[in-house]
Amino acid sequence: MSYESSTDLESPTEPRRGPDSAFGYVVDGMNGLGSVLIFAVMALMVCDVLMRDFFNAPIDGVAEMVAISIIAIVFLQLGSTLRHGRMSRADLFIDGFTLRHPRPGNLIHVLFSLAGAFVCGVVFYATWPRFLKAWTDNEFYGVQGVFTMPTWPVQLIVLAGCAVTAMQYLLHAVWHLRKAAASPSNAPGVVR
């Protein structure tokens, strides 16, 4: 599974299947916001180019806004990227192994999912004091007098993105734990 495993964009749209839980709506909702933000970044930059080159009136703070949007996009869509199996990994070993030995294979998945939840937890824990400081001290990006924007909303998005992604990792862990419990240590039917 990798960032390049493309879905088929050409074929006609399937009937929409909604998410199956409240948490799914949160993940998809954040993902949707991220998608809108990507489009907005494109529109903003095109406007800036047009304004600058044709009317000699560039829009202030575009570079800062784009830079900040990139962080926001990543943390808005991280949970969904994980949920849809699009995080980069090498499936060379694990896929075949899980097929042949379902129980230990699923237990490895559990371990790796917990590692993912742990890393998201560390990012959350490390970002929290920054968020508090940004909130109380009114920190901002940009140059005063030209363009400024408070930093706390972005850090809030980072926190929310970490929380959702950690939750998604825990859901993966539970799912694989159930699979491991339900399966024999070796798959008798699968011979390679």
Add this chain to the structure above:
Amino acid sequence: MTGVEIGLLAVVLMLAAIYFGMHIGIALMLTSFLSVWLLKSPALAARMVAAAANDSLRDYLFGVIPLFVLMGLLVSVSGVGRDTFDVFEWLLRKVKGGLGVATVAANAVFAAITGISIASASVFTKVAVPEMIRHGYTPKFAVGVVAGSSVLGMLIPPSLLMIIYGVLAEESVGRMFLAGIIPGIVLALAFCLMIVAMAMFWPSFIGGARGADDLGSHETWGSAAVKLVPIAALILLVLGGLYSGLFTPTEAGAVGAAGALVIALVRRRLDWPKLWRVLVETGHVSVSVLFLVLAASLYSRMLALTGLPASITEAVTGLGLGPYGFLFVYILIVLALGCIIDSVSIMLIMLPIVLPIARAFGMDIIWFGVITVVAVEIGLLTPPFGISVYTVKSALNDKAITIKEIFKGAFPFVLCMLGVLLLLVMFPSWSTWLARM
């Protein structure tokens, strides 16, 4: 434990975790966090994680990644890929193996408006493969050509891999783009020559080596020109605007995406659900790449703290390998990694370690980047993790053509790439000539 030992242990553990299937970004962050904890203190480790998450991506330049991905996906749905192929098919109708050459040529032109090889692979699987099979080419060859020539997408600018290299090596992205042009064209020409040679001397591999002049198309010079207008306009807009200084690489991405959107809308290839899917897909592709970049920034800071890159540089230069010996070993490692992980991850893991070595040998960093990109791209075509091959397979949706057949069909292209790589290593000047102008 000394810093270097911790660093070495971290790299080994990280590679093991990645091999066994841990998410690559998570493996990078986890081992880096633990090493800094061991080396300094948990508080510093947490601060570095916070800096990686909140600051490393806060750079205007990273806007290029989602924007060029969006442009590539919009161009894929707009149908200009098919038009380009139609024109080259008609132009090359009298040539032996002409459809194969047409696929390569159309891919090379398409590469100038897309920076990701999946865009090329999935478009031309649908357009070129059925056409070639209809004309009696072997399925193996038909899919092999598409997979093989899709690597041009990441060599000819704009290119995702060149962007990543530019960021890591602190070279201008515009220059890295320029450096990809000549090698990209040479590689495309090498592919064409090889196809024509195979059509003459090894027709059983190709199959329908006769010309395709029976294709019954009503193409004329006029209609062909009309079909090429949108793609030519887009190339002119993006690369012209970039190199005339009208806009920055990031803006080129935005303008290109907007241009592709207009083309797709004018041609009525886009409705709301489709646009939404393109946007969601853009998000997923770019977020997984950007998350890797974020994780790798923590990893490279950890490496710098351990002092590992410096001592490896010392060890390698002291070995008496010489620059060419080092390059040889480096390329072998990249090719081996290409069998396990994706191209962006290879660059993010390897470059913090090898760039100091390349600098110590006094190598041209732009040239080193071109070599890295070509070597990394060979991994797109080699089993078992050849991404382009799997993209072709999933776009094909035909059980009769197995993964193994596609790998076999793509193999001549791998050899061809190795040949061009050798040329690049032996004669450095031609690749960087444009970039150094």
